[in-house]
Amino acid sequence: MSVRGIRGAITVDANEEQPILNATIELLNSIVEENGILPDDICSVFVTVTSDLDETFPARAIRQMKGWELVPLMCALEVPVKGSLERCIRLMVLINTDKTQAEIRHVYLGGAQVLRPDLSKS
Template structure:
């Protein structure tokens, strides 16, 4: 078994608590579904938000999910590069898996598809 990184990102239309929390769950569910992983497979989750999303901690949404209370979560600010994508939540999950790097499915939703069009579903 190896530790692999799984990336993902999603945009939020407004800087409000519920949209941030809902987008967080949507992204997490997409990554979990696409990669067939369970919370017990996850070593940790690094979550970043752009500076314009300060109405909620995305990790708070994940902590409320059944079986996720023991998964280590960390939120941080994304590097504020001028002209970069706004209102964006990004994930990096560190996962124990037998999958190869090529078998990992990264998930980019909504406006975040522009970050990695090569990995985004159309």
């Protein structure tokens, strides 16, 4: 068994608590569904946000999900590169799995599809 990283990102329309929490849940649920994983498979989740999202911690949404209470979570600010995508939440989900790197499905939703158009779903 290996530890694999699953990347994902999503944008929100406003720096408001509920849109941030909702987007975080939408992104994580998409990652889980696309990769067929359970909370017990998760090593940890690293969450970053752009500096324009400061109304809440996205990890709050994950912590409230059934079965995710014991998953280690960490939030941080994304590197503030000039001209980079605004109002963006990114996840790095580390999982224990027998899947190969090629079998991992990364998820980019909403405006974050511009980050990795090769991996984005319409």
